[in-house]
Amino acid sequence: MTVTELVSYEDALAAYDPVMGLEVHVELGTKTKMFCGCATTLGAEPNSQTCPTCLGLPGSLPVVNATGVESAIKIGLALNCEIAEWCRFARKNYFYPDMPKNFQTSQYDEPIAYNGYLDVDVDGEVFRVEIERAHMEEDTGKSTHVGGATGRIHGASHSLLDYNRAGIPLIEIVTKPIVGAGDKAPEVAKAYVTELRELIKSLGVSEARMEMGQMRCDVNLSLRPQGADKFGTRSETKNVNSLRSVERAVRFEIQRHAAVLGAGGTIIQETRHFHEEDGSTTSGRVKEEAEDYRYFPEPDLVPVAPSRAWVEELRGGLPELPRVRRNRLREEWGLSRHEMQSVLNAGAIDLITATIDEGAPADQARKWWMGELARRANEDGVELAALPITPAQVARVCALVKEGSLNDKLARQTIEGVLAGEGGPDEVVTKRGLKVVSDEGALGTAVDEAIAANAAIADKIRGGKVAAAGALVGAVMKATRGQADAARVRELILEKLGVEG
Numbered sequence: 420m421t422v423t424e425l426v427s428y429e430d431a432l433a434a435y436d437p438v439m440g441l442e443v444h445v446e447l448g449t450k451t452k453m454f455c456g457c458a459t460t461l462g463a464e465p466n467s468q469t470c471p472t473c474l475g476l477p478g479s480l481p482v483v484n485a486t487g488v489e490s491a492i493k494i495g496l497a498l499n500c501e502i503a504e505w506c507r508f509a510r511k512n513y514f515y516p517d518m519p520k521n522f523q524t525s526q527y528d529e530p531i532a533y534n535g536y537l538d539v540d541v542d543g544e545v546f547r548v549e550i551e552r553a554h555m556e557e558d559t560g561k562s563t564h565v566g567g568a569t570g571r572i573h574g575a576s577h578s579l580l581d582y583n584r585a586g587i588p589l590i591e592i593v594t595k596p597i598v599g600a601g602d603k604a605p606e607v608a609k610a611y612v613t614e615l616r617e618l619i620k621s622l623g624v625s626e627a628r629m630e631m632g633q634m635r636c637d638v639n640l641s642l643r644p645q646g647a648d649k650f651g652t653r654s655e656t657k658n659v660n661s662l663r664s665v666e667r668a669v670r671f672e673i674q675r676h677a678a679v680l681g682a683g684g685t686i687i688q689e690t691r692h693f694h695e696e697d698g699s700t701t702s703g704r705v706k707e708e709a710e711d712y713r714y715f716p717e718p719d720l721v722p723v724a725p726s727r728a729w730v731e732e733l734r735g736g737l738p739e740l741p742r743v744r745r746n747r748l749r750e751e752w753g754l755s756r757h758e759m760q761s762v763l764n765a766g767a768i769d770l771i772t773a774t775i776d777e778g779a780p781a782d783q784a785r786k787w788w789m790g791e792l793a794r795r796a797n798e799d800g801v802e803l804a805a806l807p808i809t810p811a812q813v814a815r816v817c818a819l820v821k822e823g824s825l826n827d828k829l830a831r832q833t834i835e836g837v838l839a840g841e842g843g844p845d846e847v848v849t850k851r852g853l854k855v856v857s858d859e860g861a862l863g864t865a866v867d868e869a870i871a872a873n874a875a876i877a878d879k880i881r882g883g884k885v886a887a888a889g890a891l892v893g894a895v896m897k898a899t900r901g902q903a904d905a906a907r908v909r910e911l912i913l914e915k916l917g918v919e920g
């Protein structure tokens with residue numbers, strides 16, 4: 420699929436300076452569409468959520484969804500943008516079967532929010548990504564190409580169209596050119612999209628699930644010779660739909676551009692497709708210029724003029740933003756930046772927080788989610804949050820350990836039981852008989868038996884080789900199927916052999 424022989428990443432960076440631009444589309448989680456009352460439920464019967472307006476039938480008139488505007492303003496405020504006092508929608512004219520109106524209602528030169536920034540953390544350093552604009556628009560319908568091998572239109576026998584998605588509100592967030600990232604450009608791009616996704620989720624305006632297409636990223640990239648001021652020609656890789664893919668797409672395009680430029684070629688301004696299988700991109704279509712869309716103000720919609728009082732009310736109601744919250748929790752939990760990054764990468768912040776809220780100590784909550792449970796999620800290939808165990812259940816396991824009913828090993832078995840669907844922690848402990856043996860009589864008997872069965876070792880201990888006690892502790896733990904308190908067992912052994920610990 421690779422057309423050009425790539426240049427190594429290091430060689431590319433030695434010769435060129437990458438400039439990025441990221442355009443992220445976020446599908447809002449409003450109950451109804453942006454310009455009509457149709458439902459937005461995912462997975463509904465095709466074309467069951469349509470009406471004359473979102474099908475673009477003659478005579479139908481759009482009405483703006485107030486929640487959509489409110490969400491756009493919240494996003495703008497959270498991105499430190501200025502909010503327009505007055506702005507309009509515009510028609511972006513193009514013909515494509517998935518857009519039955521033959522134009523997309525969008526915003527052109529009057530976006531609702533502009534001139535902001537988002538700070539992201541990359542390798543312990545803060546990188547500021549400047550935001551050009553965030554504007555409102557609507558999604559298109561969905562085409563399914565049937566009969567071909569690839570699912571693409573080439574080779575298909577026919578295509579199916581579903582207009583349920585047509586008219587669902589979108590916010591498009593466009594960065595200013597991102598310069599100065601150097602060899603960290605792929606990481607900066609990924610960190611930006613990650614931070615943006617967290618921000619959107621924290622505002623409650625969208626679930627921003629990239630795998631569901633609720634958030635999609637277009638990656639613009641150009642190279643300029645090191646030391647040059649003027650930007651090179653850019654390529655635009657469309658619909659890069661995972662965080663990892665954003666990073667890979669930037670890396671691939673840097674290497675491809677460098678190869679083309681290094682061989683004396685020119686970069687064509689075009690859109691490109693990203694391929695998950697090998698992380699490559701291939702040529703799509705030559706990019707339209709803005710004038711090709713013949714934008715003009717939408718005559719059927721009134722301008723949007725949010726009052727300053729409303730904007731300030733929304734500003735006052737913003738939640739603690741993810742990066743601020745993260746830094747606060749990092750301090751509270753006493754973690755290094757690196758440790759916090761691991762927690763973030765594992766998608767464990769909310770789970771740990773919820774476990775602490777259920778009464779678990781911070782270090783214990785983190786230990787289980789980042790240890791045993793992260794391992795299981797990884798093994799099963801699922802997100803941590805998708806594991807069949809709740810923060811309350813993890814907190815209960817922590818409590819059982821704290822009160823001495825479970826030791827570490829038994830706690831692990833309890834969690835295993837919960838994950839296997841055997842019930843809550845208490846139920847699993849009862850069913851599996853996992854309680855720590857704390858009955859001194861039973862423990863004493865087990866210790867006596869271990870001493871009798873290991874006379875030689877017992878003699879060594881009596882003779883002062885206290886380190887040998889480990890073998891006896893092991894024997895007792897084995898006899899009690901791991902259900903004894905190892906520290907107490909050790910004490911008992913030394914007591915019975917008349918040795919000082």
Ligand SMILES: [Zn+2]
Nearest residue numbers: 455457470473
């Ligand atoms: Zn509709």
